[in-house]
Amino acid sequence: MTAKGYWIGHNVVRDAETYDTYRAANAAPLAEFGGKFLVRGGTQENPEGDWSPRTVVIEFPSYQQALDCYNSPAYQAAKGIRTPVADTNMIIVEGYSG
Numbered sequence: 421m422t423a424k425g426y427w428i429g430h431n432v433v434r435d436a437e438t439y440d441t442y443r444a445a446n447a448a449p450l451a452e453f454g455g456k457f458l459v460r461g462g463t464q465e466n467p468e469g470d471w472s473p474r475t476v477v478i479e480f481p482s483y484q485q486a487l488d489c490y491n492s493p494a495y496q497a498a499k500g501i502r503t504p505v506a507d508t509n510m511i512i513v514e515g516y517s518g
């Protein structure tokens with residue numbers, strides 16, 4: 421059984437209107453690679469450490485698909501919209517399949 425892949429990101433969005441443009445632009449590559457939002461903003465509590473106010477978790481059918489989506493030309497174009505208007509930390513991680 422192939423382990424799923426995940427994007428886990430936390431953001432500080434400085435321009436919500438432009439960020440909405442990024443969200444629209446990332447829809448096609450996420451769908452192409454089977455990405456599914458598990459967390460997309462929402463209320464959060466930060467009991468330990470430093471974290472940004474917006475958290476996103478996206479699940480992919482496999483770790484490889486998560487990597488391929490991030491590296492795809494379509495996602496990189498969408499990322500170019502986000503980069504100037506949001507401070508982002510992201511990790512791509514393989515899920516536990518035990």
